Amino acid sequence: MGVVGELFPIPAESYLSLIPLIVPLVAAYLAQRWSTRSPQRQQSYERVRSISDTAMIPLMCLLLALMCSAYTPAVLNETQLIPRLAGLYLTYAILAGVAAWFLSRVKSRPECISVTFSAVTRNALIIYPVVALCAQRLAHNGNPEAKLMSATVLTQTLTELLIMVAMTAIFRAAFQGRKSTAEAP
Template sequence: MGEIFPLPAESYLSLAPLIVPLVAAYLAQRWSTRSPQRHQTYERVRTMSDTAMIPLMCLLLALMCSAYTPAVLNETQLIPRLAGLYLTYAILAGGAAWFLSKVMSRPERISVTFSAVTRNALIIYPVVALCAQRLAHNGNPEVSLMGATVLTQTLTELLIMVAMTAIFRVRTKTGSVQDL
């Protein structure tokens, strides 16, 4: 690793938010299979974590927005172009996914479409942060844009997902399923 990413060891701690939850989930699932009581405990914890997921994600987005507001405000020409690029991708990927999944049932088509549109940049943010550290170490001046770019992608996708949810919900209520 040192030859690929010549950074201090503490820089690699930025990968912990990716690795620790994966290992914890694996260990919790393995632990829960050993007895019915453990499985019940696991299900209670899983239900609580499912309930807390959206508020925690909102908190994370609020913290990231506040952290990168200066970077976004300094790039008033670049950020709207990025948002337009992400919107264009969502429209093209969503349309292609919907068209290519015609043989599937409606719920499966919706799932495939949402999956094609969402890239969830927050998941790769630790990797972006590690790459930004490496680029900063090498003196690259554009490194400050990396966090703002990920944030712009995430917020654009969030707005697109809200719009898609409204579109699919309206279509379901009106009964004009085949029109989409």
């Protein structure tokens, strides 16, 4: 197994959980490269991209529902830990959001929103396969905290989801208020 085995000494089949991270990245790269070869391919690529953009939110909702249902027992078994984690994630989101907002004030509206959302969210579901590998390694070594990792990622994801909903409402209200004031005589 070489260097990888020394850094992450877990069974080789465990690395298969990284496939959901790697395959979409490689597929996106290949699709973009393929599309640059002709205008017809570019049109096909744009149609597929449009369909995938439309499907993204329902698929993320489905993934979130599946993750929540799969790890609900882990979360319910750690009821004393979850409020502390949620408070930590909320505190981070507020501090990162305020800092990003002030740092991005010189940017245009879309850039300001993008910088702020990027600073606040960490997209825990994307790194979940890595967390699962780490949890498996910790469990393999007999570490009792390994079972907390899934609950931690799920709590972070749900907290971020609620924060993003709140941020969307805040930004909408803030920019609509600015727009109204700018339109007033």
